[in-house]
Amino acid sequence: MGHREQLLEGAKRCIMERGYAHTTARHIVAASGANLASIGYHFGSKEALLREALIEMTQDWVDLWRVAVPTHAADPLEGFEKTWAQVVESFAENRPLLAANFEALTCAEHAPDLRERLSDALESAAAPDGLANLLGVEGALDEESARAVGRLYLTLLQGLMAQWLISPDLVSVTDLTDGLRVLLRQPPIHRRGGHPRPEREVLGTASSANNG
Numbered sequence: 001m002g003h004r005e006q007l008l009e010g011a012k013r014c015i016m017e018r019g020y021a022h023t024t025a026r027h028i029v030a031a032s033g034a035n036l037a038s039i040g041y042h043f044g045s046k047e048a049l050l051r052e053a054l055i056e057m058t059q060d061w062v063d064l065w066r067v068a069v070p071t072h073a074a075d076p077l078e079g080f081e082k083t084w085a086q087v088v089e090s091f092a093e094n095r096p097l098l099a100a101n102f103e104a105l106t107c108a109e110h111a112p113d114l115r116e117r118l119s120d121a122l123e124s125a126a127a128p129d130g131l132a133n134l135l136g137v138e139g140a141l142d143e144e145s146a147r148a149v150g151r152l153y154l155t156l157l158q159g160l161m162a163q164w165l166i167s168p169d170l171v172s173v174t175d176l177t178d179g180l181r182v183l184l185r186q187p188p189i190h191r192r193g194g195h196p197r198p199e200r201e202v203l204g205t206a207s208s209a210n211n212g
């Protein structure tokens with residue numbers, strides 16, 4: 001492994017352990033075994049090195065969502081719930097990487113090159129062969145449908161990650177799935193401390209709330 005690769009790996013380790021804002025050039029040198037001069041030679045500055053490390057880390061996180069997708073579920077929303085429950089369970093072991101993803105979004109506000117690279121990564125995740133393929137959609141989809149599902153999944157993923165980083169208790173895939181059931185005019189199947197209410201009662205409650 002050359003100095004450039006050593007520096008990138010050291011920078012990634014520092015971002016995971018210390019965060020982007022608290023990583024210094026000396027931290028990277030200590031973690032990589034390279035020297036200060038090599039940072040300038042290969043990247044021009046510490047900031048450019050950290051941005052490159054963030055880009056690679058952001059591209060890598062898509063590989064985390066290779067979950068065991070349920071197939072032939074009697075209820076498609078049941079399959080959705082099981083799949084996304086696995087995704088959320090993976091957050092705990094990948095917390096530093098999730099945090100780095102959001103640090104990258106913040107840094108991109110003042111770094112056009114980083115914003116462009118992140119845009120490419122997000123576009124790839126939302127593409128028909130991205131998250132829609134990784135997280136599984138039963139049945140063949142045309143390209144536009146797969147792209148729409150990919151964008152929905154990307155939005156869900158980023159929203160769930162943000163909520164989980166703040167407070168894991170905020171995240172409930174069960175509530176998310178039941179919310180979809182209500183929007184699809186189906187009765188929720190989960191009720192805390194009770195049985196599911198009849199569809200007419202659920203929809204009547206929602207209608208009353210909307211008219212109030």
